[in-house]
Structures are given as C-alpha cells and as structure tokens.
Amino acid sequence: MNEVPQCVGGKPLGPWPDSDGVPRYSCLFEPNTAPTSSNPLPLVIFLHPSLTTADITEEGTNFLDYINTANVSDNSAKLGFILLAPEGRDTAHFYPSPDDTGPGWDNWYRQFHPASVTVGGTTYKENVDAATIDHFMSQVIDTHTVDTNRIYLSGWSNGSAMAYAYGLERPSIAAIAVYSAPNPYHAFNDPCPQNPVIGKPANDTQLQIYNLGAPTYHVHNDCDIAGICPNGELLMRQLLPIGVGFQDTIINSPTLPTNGCLDACGTNPDGDPTNPLGLSIGTANHVRWPSNWVPAILDFFRAHPLSSRPVVKKK
Numbered sequence: 001m002n003e004v005p006q007c008v009g010g011k012p013l014g015p016w017p018d019s020d021g022v023p024r025y026s027c028l029f030e031p032n033t034a035p036t037s038s039n040p041l042p043l044v045i046f047l048h049p050s051l052t053t054a055d056i057t058e059e060g061t062n063f064l065d066y067i068n069t070a071n072v073s074d075n076s077a078k079l080g081f082i083l084l085a086p087e088g089r090d091t092a093h094f095y096p097s098p099d100d101t102g103p104g105w106d107n108w109y110r111q112f113h114p115a116s117v118t119v120g121g122t123t124y125k126e127n128v129d130a131a132t133i134d135h136f137m138s139q140v141i142d143t144h145t146v147d148t149n150r151i152y153l154s155g156w157s158n159g160s161a162m163a164y165a166y167g168l169e170r171p172s173i174a175a176i177a178v179y180s181a182p183n184p185y186h187a188f189n190d191p192c193p194q195n196p197v198i199g200k201p202a203n204d205t206q207l208q209i210y211n212l213g214a215p216t217y218h219v220h221n222d223c224d225i226a227g228i229c230p231n232g233e234l235l236m237r238q239l240l241p242i243g244v245g246f247q248d249t250i251i252n253s254p255t256l257p258t259n260g261c262l263d264a265c266g267t268n269p270d271g272d273p274t275n276p277l278g279l280s281i282g283t284a285n286h287v288r289w290p291s292n293w294v295p296a297i298l299d300f301f302r303a304h305p306l307s308s309r310p311v312v313k314k315k
Helices: 056-060 128-141 158-167 225-242 276-286 291-302
Strands: 011-017 023-029 041-047 082-086 089-092 101-104 117-119 122-124 146-155 175-179 195-197 206-208 215-221 245-251
Touching (some): 011 128, 082 128, 158 175, 215 276, 225 245, 225 276
Parallel strands (some): 041 082, 175 215, 195 206, 215 245
Antiparallel strands (some): 023 082
C-alpha cells in the first residue's frame, strides 16, 4: 500500500484510484495570497525522488521558501506560484540495488498517451504514473486558478527522469527544470533503451515525443551517484539534435558551477554503479538538495512561458 503523504503546510489531494486500483495522492501548496480565476498563477509540478514520498517537497527542498515571493509570472504585480507534488508508488525500478524497488516513478514503460494504444494486436494502456500526474494537474487546472501558459515541471533524481519522460510527451508543459536526472531513455540496465525522435519511430529503438521544442534545464553534479553525470550528458546529446532546448549546469560538491563531469567518478554514459567515488562522494552529492539553485530554476520558468516557444514542425 502506498504511503499517504502528510502535506504539512499544504493540502492533501486524493485518494484517486489509478487504473490498477492503487489509491494515489498529491500535495497542493498555494501562496498566502490565494490565486483566483481573475488572478491565476503559474503551476510548478514537483516529482519526488525514488525511495521517498511527496513530503520531501517541504522536508527536503526549499521551493516553499519562494512560493509567495518568486516572480514566475514575469509580472511584479503577480508574485508567487502554485506547487503540486504528486506521489509516486511502490514499483520496480531498473536502477542498482537498493533502488531497484520501492516508492518512485516508472519512466521505463513509455506508453504515455492517455488513450490506449494497440500494436500488433496487443493493447497498451497509459502509464499509470503519467495518468496520475494528468489527474492531479487537471484537478488543479479545473479550479481556474492556474495560468495555463505557465505550467512547469521539476523533480529530483528518479522524479527528474520522470519529469523529462512525462514533460516531453505533454505539449501543455511550458518548460522542464530538474536536479540530478538519470537519463529516462537509457541508463543502467534499462531493458529497452530508446532514442527520442520528433517523427514517426522507425522501430522500437526510437520513441516519438510530442512536446516539440520544449526548453529544459538540468542542474546536476560533477560527481554523482552511480556515475550518472555522463549519463546526463548522454541525455543532452539525445535531445539537442531534435530541437529540445537543453541548458546544462554541472555543479561540484559545494554546489558551485564547474566545467564538466569528474572522470574519476565514472565515464560510462550508461552509468557506473560500482565506481567507488560515485558510491561515496557521488551519493553524498546526490542526496543533498542544491538550495542555492532554486532561484535559477524558477527564473528559467519565468523566462519560458508556453507562448514564447517558436513553432517546431514535425519532420
């Protein structure tokens, strides 16, 4: 059974049964000056890391420090934002032990279309985690308090991977900005690594994305758990050629910007679960939240409303 989040300082949403019958939950946080239909505010959706719950939003990040004061609307008369933190579920992960099972997000089953898809006589339903994000996002949008020109995705670790995988399939998402993402398309022992494409896939080694030209921002560590710094660089090399914007910021242990990945922590673009420095320094870096980079993430959102995006045509 999934843990019910406490949502301290916010409002719990749910339970909502997903298509597997699992009760799903989310936390909703609003600024002191509540948004209204005449004064809608941006919506930031934060996806928690694996092996944690949505409660890490208030316990382990500092997003709430800015919820009343950040100018995400690009309008000094409309400060603040709405923060939605859906909760993952207990599931298997294709990550190294002990993160091979437990709470988190399934970014490996990549059927994210809300309608079922039939291929070769087999029908594939929508990824239940994607459907859960859809549901709670729609629930908040239906209050008519969200500026739908400014719906953004953030996340941490497995939540960041899901933010990329989900956000690049949803044209309503204006921008994605995350911390320390394993590549959602190709990392570790992924049983079906794929390359994202913007046209029809040639075979099952490709995956079509639909949020064309989406701007993204990845803050990650030069020495990270299981060697995922070069894995994040692989993600960048996959996305840039198909027109997905990718702002890449690599930070060191004191969370200051640095020039690149530390080779001593692993050079394998698929990740390196046995690298000693990745297991020690990389783990310490991975599990600390980079508080000083949240203003940059929120400013990235401010600069990228949906309406500012150039039209990208499918090839």
